[in-house]
Amino acid sequence: MMKYEAVIGLEVHVELLTDCKLFCACPNRFVHEPNVNTCPVCLGFPGALPQMSADALKQALKAAVALNCDVALYSYFDRKNYFYPDIPKGYQISQYYVPLGSDGYLVIEDDLGAEKNVVINRVHMEEDAGKLVHGESGGQSGKYSMVDYNRAGVPLVEIVTGPNIHSPGEARRYLEKLKSILQYAGVSDCKMEEGSLRCDANISLRAGSDQPFGTKTELKNMNSFRAVEKSLEHEIKRQAEILDRGDNVITETLRWDENKQETIVMRGKLEAHDYRCFTDPELAPIELSANDVEKAREELPEMAEERAARFVKDYGLPEYDAGVLTASRSLADYFEACLKLYDNPKEISNWVMGEFSAQLNNAGIEVDQASFEPEDMAELLKMIDEQVISGKLAKDVLEKSFQSGKSPREIVKEEGMEQISDQSELEAIVEQVISENPDSIESYRGGKKKALGFLVGQVMKATKGKSNPQLVNELLVKKIDE
Numbered sequence: 001m002m003k004y005e006a007v008i009g010l011e012v013h014v015e016l017l018t019d020c021k022l023f024c025a026c027p028n029r030f031v032h033e034p035n036v037n038t039c040p041v042c043l044g045f046p047g048a049l050p051q052m053s054a055d056a057l058k059q060a061l062k063a064a065v066a067l068n069c070d071v072a073l074y075s076y077f078d079r080k081n082y083f084y085p086d087i088p089k090g091y092q093i094s095q096y097y098v099p100l101g102s103d104g105y106l107v108i109e110d111d112l113g114a115e116k117n118v119v120i121n122r123v124h125m126e127e128d129a130g131k132l133v134h135g136e137s138g139g140q141s142g143k144y145s146m147v148d149y150n151r152a153g154v155p156l157v158e159i160v161t162g163p164n165i166h167s168p169g170e171a172r173r174y175l176e177k178l179k180s181i182l183q184y185a186g187v188s189d190c191k192m193e194e195g196s197l198r199c200d201a202n203i204s205l206r207a208g209s210d211q212p213f214g215t216k217t218e219l220k221n222m223n224s225f226r227a228v229e230k231s232l233e234h235e236i237k238r239q240a241e242i243l244d245r246g247d248n249v250i251t252e253t254l255r256w257d258e259n260k261q262e263t264i265v266m267r268g269k270l271e272a273h274d275y276r277c278f279t280d281p282e283l284a285p286i287e288l289s290a291n292d293v294e295k296a297r298e299e300l301p302e303m304a305e306e307r308a309a310r311f312v313k314d315y316g317l318p319e320y321d322a323g324v325l326t327a328s329r330s331l332a333d334y335f336e337a338c339l340k341l342y343d344n345p346k347e348i349s350n351w352v353m354g355e356f357s358a359q360l361n362n363a364g365i366e367v368d369q370a371s372f373e374p375e376d377m378a379e380l381l382k383m384i385d386e387q388v389i390s391g392k393l394a395k396d397v398l399e400k401s402f403q404s405g406k407s408p409r410e411i412v413k414e415e416g417m418e419q420i421s422d423q424s425e426l427e428a429i430v431e432q433v434i435s436e437n438p439d440s441i442e443s444y445r446g447g448k449k450k451a452l453g454f455l456v457g458q459v460m461k462a463t464k465g466k467s468n469p470q471l472v473n474e475l476l477v478k479k480i481d482e
């Protein structure tokens with residue numbers, strides 16, 4: 001048992017799913033070619049006037065109500081002034097003084113499995129910054145940086161928790177839950193590897209929950225939920241060692257190094273930023289009615305827990321299956337799309353949770369990036385039912401179809417994987433196996449039923465898995481008894 005209590009706060013930036021950027025009509029879409037999604041507004045040309053996208057407000061409002069926040073009926077945008085080349089205007093437009101949502105919460109399991117509310121202090125709207133691309137052309141002064149403003153002005157919500165997360169595991173579960181809620185609500189695709197969800201953490205230790213907060217450090221550059229958990233574990237150990245020695249933790253920003261699996265100082269003592277925040281004079285305030293908020297709340301779609309309960313009730317799935325399938329909206333959608341084409345929930349569940357998910361993990365991709373469509377899944381399962389292929393071979397077919405993009409039927413045809421349905425062909429092989437294994441026949445006749453399993457295995461081997469074990473079994477018994 002550690003003698004300190006960890007106090008963790010998380011700041012998550014999420015890119016909203018909208019057609020356009022927050023204050024201009026430039027497309028909100030990821031492209032590789034730099035500076036194509038830009039215009040005078042998001043490049044910060046003098047005189048260009050911003051106008052808030054109603055779509056972005058709608059998405060931010062959904063996020064706020066989905067996270068159980070109080071919604072400010074009157075809020076506005078502020079200019080956060082600082083100089084950095086990824087901010088073309090010299091300031092970022094954000095909601096500093098009055099956030100759209102405040103005092104929300106989200107329910108997770110604590111380390112002992114009990115339900116716990118993580119406090120969400122605020123959910124506010126802001127614009128994203130551009131991206132710096134660093135390069136080197138050789139020579140002494142060959143280092144250079146280029147700026148890509150495609151991302152500048154993309155709508156974000158920043159979601160800030162209160163200091164009531166107390167372990168790295170809680171932090172990870174909070175992030176998983178947050179991602180699930182935002183995906184279900186259709187607010188964001190939350191792809192950490194593409195930067196549409198980014199997380200910073202701050203952490204301090206104290207001797208007990210009745211003690212004042214300790215000095216905190218800030219953690220950045222974590223590119224997965226696992227990395228957040230790991231870096232917090234590492235930082236707790238590091239701070240505990242400092243306190244054990246009787247020294248003081250210093251306020252600093254640390255960067256997680258994925259290769260070294262340790263935190264590295266990024267910058268020392270946090271500069272006390274004076275952002276000189278003031279209300280943006282070019283943007284109208286955001287005014288909502290209580291009715292708008294109520295409507296947003298009513299329009300929230302079915303979330304993970306409700307959907308899991310429905311999967312148990314309507315499809316008769318075990319709770320475990322329902323929980324796994326609904327953990328992500330895209331997987332649950334995939335499952336239900338399969339179910340429309342093939343009416344056996346448990347069978348589909350097994351294949352979606354098993355082979356299909358394994359292939360996604362192997363490839364490191366999300367459901368919507370997989371070329372193995374629900375149609376392919378249904379085709380595969382039908383082929384098992386029709387005894388065209390065995391369940392065992394079907395796993396290979398899925399793998400090959402998943403990787404090549406060809407349909408399961410094409411794969412089976414190309415690879416000659418159809419089960420041997422020709423009775424006489426199979427009989428010949430069965431007879432051969434019988435003649436080659438007199439000892440096993442002997443022990444089978446002597447009452448050792450297990451010997452039959454061995455013989456079935458031999459036939460399956462001789463046919464490279466392309467025979468139906470049930471049929472082989474029957475044929476063997478028949479032949480031996482003859």
Ligand SMILES: [Zn+2]
Pocket residue numbers: 021024025026037038039040041042043153
């Ligand atoms: Zn623009």
